[in-house]
Amino acid sequence: MPVKGKEEHDREMALKSAATIPADLSNFDLPERMDESGQVGFAKGITAIRDGEFYLAHDLWEDVWHGYRPSDRLFLQGLIHIAVGSYHVQCQNARGSHSQLGKAITKMRPFGPRHWGIDVNRILARVEDLQQASVTGPDIQAFLNAVQKGL
Numbered sequence: 462m463p464v465k466g467k468e469e470h471d472r473e474m475a476l477k478s479a480a481t482i483p484a485d486l487s488n489f490d491l492p493e494r495m496d497e498s499g500q501v502g503f504a505k506g507i508t509a510i511r512d513g514e515f516y517l518a519h520d521l522w523e524d525v526w527h528g529y530r531p532s533d534r535l536f537l538q539g540l541i542h543i544a545v546g547s548y549h550v551q552c553q554n555a556r557g558s559h560s561q562l563g564k565a566i567t568k569m570r571p572f573g574p575r576h577w578g579i580d581v582n583r584i585l586a587r588v589e590d591l592q593q594a595s596v597t598g599p600d601i602q603a604f605l606n607a608v609q610k611g612l
Contacts, residue, residue, distance in 0.1 A: 490578035492531065499525045506540070507612055515548035536576050539569035540612075543588055550591060562592035584612065 489507075491500050502525040509518035522541045526534060546561030565588055573581035 488578055492533070492577070494531055495525075495529060499529055503537075506544070510544055510547070510612055513551075515544045515551060519544040519548065533572065533576065535568045536572045539565045539567075539572075542568065543584075546588070547591070550594075559592055562588050566592070579612065 489503075491503060495503070502521050506518045506521040506525070509515070509521060519541055522537060522544060526537045526541060529537060542561045542565035546558045546565060549555075549558035549561060566585055569576075569581055569585055573585065575581060
């Protein structure tokens with residue numbers, strides 16, 4: 462059993478290392494108090510979510526979140542909830558997605574209309590649509606694509 466845990470850990474670390482930084486990172490207005498490794502982790506999370514790698518985005522952003530202490534860390538936590546909620550949608554876990562996306566909305570709403578260069582109001586509208594779709598069951602992929610393009 463411990464070998465399996467090490468293999469999973471090694472795989473996770475390889476995925477994190479292989480994630481790429483988006484070319485349009487300059488479109489984001491990341492805080493100066495976020496260190497360089499945090500900025501790289503944030504950027505890699507953006508790439509992961511755009512590529513539909515929601516769980517990887519969650520892992521990357523969670524690493525940033527653990528080292529980032531300013532009050533707007535709740536915004537980052539909201540992004541993590543979007544990634545996890547989207548992952549649950551992919552896995553057809555309606556209860557999990559509804560819960561995680563609801564947490565994202567609650568944590569991110571105070572940061573609108575824009576934060577870190579992200580159109581918070583636009584992404585939250587897409588997250589609300591995804592949250593509703595995860596319960597009612599229309600074409601989920603279209604909603605996931607909308608969330609991915611929102612970041």
